[in-house]
Amino acid sequence: MSRGFVKEEDQEEIPMVPPRADLPVGATNYVTENGLLQLLSEKDKLIHDKQLARQDNEKEQRIAINLINAKLQLLNERISSAKVVNLDDQPKDEVRFGAIVSLLIGDAKTPKEFQIVGVDEANIAANKISFLSPIAKALISKKVNDVAVLQIGKTNRAFKILGIRYS
Structure with missing residues (x-):
């Protein structure tokens, strides 16, 4: 259905996700072991926050979960591109x-x-x-x-x- 036929109060806001630290296109994502552990810890925290994202308002809950999912997507991209330097x-x-x-x-x-x-x-x-x-x-x-x-x-x-x- 076209968004022109949806009631304004039914439209959800697209969450604004702050960008991660700049990593230029083509640059290798070098990390220390501690750096990788910090990224994995951040991921665990976001997953935990997602499980706890219970709001009284269903719309607010969906927005909160969408925001966490967007942050997780950016974080997973960083983790998958990480190259640990020994x-x-x-x-x-x-x-x-x-x-x-x-x-x-x-x-x-x-x-x-x-x-x-x-x-x-x-x-x-x-x-x-x-x-x-x-x-x-x-x-x-x-x-x-x-x-x-x-x-x-x-x-x-x-x-x-x-x-x-x-x-």
């Missing part, structure tokens, strides 16, 4: 995916540590940066005592590598 196989003396890098940034006196992780695991508050970020790209393949330079606007920011570890 950190034990990474070169210990070089910055690669999964590395925890100790850096002196610019003229700072105290070092900062960042781990290079997958796009879904990235969280700057937890000092985890995406392997696709400009900083990570500048650090990849560098070794201890190397300096990576990143142009930020009109200034160059230096990142001196003090240590590299994988855990």
Whole structure:
């Protein structure tokens, strides 16, 4: 039946699903083991939420379930494309995916540590940066005592590598 003949109150809203972290077309979805576990945990939570999605109003329940299903679809796509990187196989003396890098940034006196992780695991508050970020790209393949330079606007920011570890 044409939607023109459906009562307005019978039309359901299409749920707006926030996009996942950007992963450019053609980019490999690298993840750490912890990153994959986080994705699987998120999936379990959504499945659990779907089972509990009981609303008094049937329409609200359908909308809630549709939203969860849409989130699950995006999440399942990420999980199925995930390529786990074994950190034990990474070169210990070089910055690669999964590395925890100790850096002196610019003229700072105290070092900062960042781990290079997958796009879904990235969280700057937890000092985890995406392997696709400009900083990570500048650090990849560098070794201890190397300096990576990143142009930020009109200034160059230096990142001196003090240590590299994988855990």
